[in-house]
Amino acid sequence: MSASDHTILLENVTFTYPGTDIGVHDVSLGIRAGELLAVIGPSGCGKSTLLKIIAGFVQPSRGRVIIAGKDAAGIPPRERNIGIVFQSYSLFPHMTVLENVAYPLKLRGRPVAERRANALDILGRVGLKDHIDKLPAQLSGGQQQRVALARALVFDPQALLLDEPLSALDAALRVEMRDEIRRLQRAHHIATMHITHDQEEALSMADRVAVMRDGRLVQVDAPKALYAQPANRAVASFIGHANLWRGRVVDGTSVETPLGILKTAPHGFAAGEPIVVLVRPEKLAIGSAADGVNTLTGKVTRDRFLGSFRRFDFEVGGTKLLGETGNMAEIRSIHILPEAVQLLADHDGKRP
Known part of the structure; x- marks a missing residue:
């Protein structure tokens, strides 16, 4: 894999939590601009750890993380220019929808008028322009998720990381929101990693799916190929x-x-x-x-x-x-x- 072909590139990355062998081991993986890569696997397989490594929350003990062609070693999370949506959404409860979405721009020192204009633009794209003065507690789960997505995209990040963002929603809304995420991801042509425990969600949304087990990549393939040609028993039993x-x-x-x-x-x-x-x-x-x-x-x-x-x-x-x-x-x-x-x-x- 070449760094020039990928927005995010992991080269032989290893990280284990202190005193354990739990983490990720010798992972090499790339995500291209405009590609949505879903990462799935049983609990404790290392998929969320992989996201934390890319985001800069933990540092690998071996290997390299390359973002937009640059080695990310030593670059703090805020300076990696990556949008993140967590499972809990992590919205500020005391801020309005508009203030929540504009906040990343405030951190980056953008002028007030620019912050407002950009926040209104992205809120319009996610269908929340009529809710800009509401607090998160006044929104439904699906609306809160849209706010989190808007906040992650408002500063035009190089990549987007999604950490099980749909798990708190009911079944019908999950289907609606996975289509919404895919629409926005394509519109922004942004390299995206989507962590999920839901294989149907992964197969329906992703361009490629990475299956992890015991901290290692078992197979990375297009959804149809993964289902039709699993690499081994573990993949076959986990997918479908x-x-x-x-x-x-x-x-x-x-x-x-x-x-x-x-x-x-x-x-x-x-x-x-x-x-x-x-x-x-x-x-x-x-x-x-x-x-x-x-x-x-x-x-x-x-x-x-x-x-x-x-x-x-x-x-x-x-x-x-x-x-x-x-x-x-x-x-x-x-x-x-x-x-x-x-x-x-x-x-x-x-x-x-």
């Missing part, structure tokens, strides 16, 4: 729903599983190799295959109607499969197309 089994390769087009031998598309794994078998729930087809391949007979043990589709558990000889389908007919058998049977290396490294 998945049927995962340990198995063993029989030959170039079949694999032994707890369900029996399943036919696969041609693959490059060696016969006898231990393998992880992945089948996404939506890939389970109702009924028997015309040629009988990968047809399984069993019983539905749980069936959940979810509007446009149903999610069901299907038991075959003591092994449960999770399925999703828009077909509302009775289910007595299912089949899996060979190309829907994915093979992953049986370790946490990269796929062959």
Whole structure:
């Protein structure tokens, strides 16, 4: 990765909290201008620590943070010219909406008239121009979040960091606000890192998604590629729903599983190799295959109607499969197309 191609660039960055091995380890990652990168992973995986390193709140023990082509070592947070929106929004309760948004410009010594004009402009873009004299307590959660976004963007930052900004909102408002964030991010063509625990949020918003585990990057990819081609079992189980089994390769087009031998598309794994078998729930087809391949007979043990589709558990000889389908007919058998049977290396490294 080249610093000239990225607004934010991390080179082999390591940081651990004193007396622990918790933190981030040897992380290299770049974010280009106009790109929204979502960072996801289980609690304690290091995603918020990564944000703090970029913001300058903690200093890496090894590696470099480069912002807009310049090494950020020794540059305090205020001088990094990065907008940040926290989970709690951190609005000043005694300040009006206009005063909250204009505050970063005040810190930078901008004239009063310029502060007001710029704050009014960005508040207009987030739809809050009619609320400029209200205090944060007089606003809804969604409105407060818009104020926080406006404040983070008003000084025209080089990059934007979002630390789970939607987690305090109800489900319907989260969907609305993630579209709003994406709209503003694109309009400003700003390099953005979005920290979230919500994989649906990450997949729907991001240009690329970085998955972290135990302080390390496991995979960085476009959302569709991440879902369709996970690097290993950890990514496959974390992204979306998945049927995962340990198995063993029989030959170039079949694999032994707890369900029996399943036919696969041609693959490059060696016969006898231990393998992880992945089948996404939506890939389970109702009924028997015309040629009988990968047809399984069993019983539905749980069936959940979810509007446009149903999610069901299907038991075959003591092994449960999770399925999703828009077909509302009775289910007595299912089949899996060979190309829907994915093979992953049986370790946490990269796929062959």
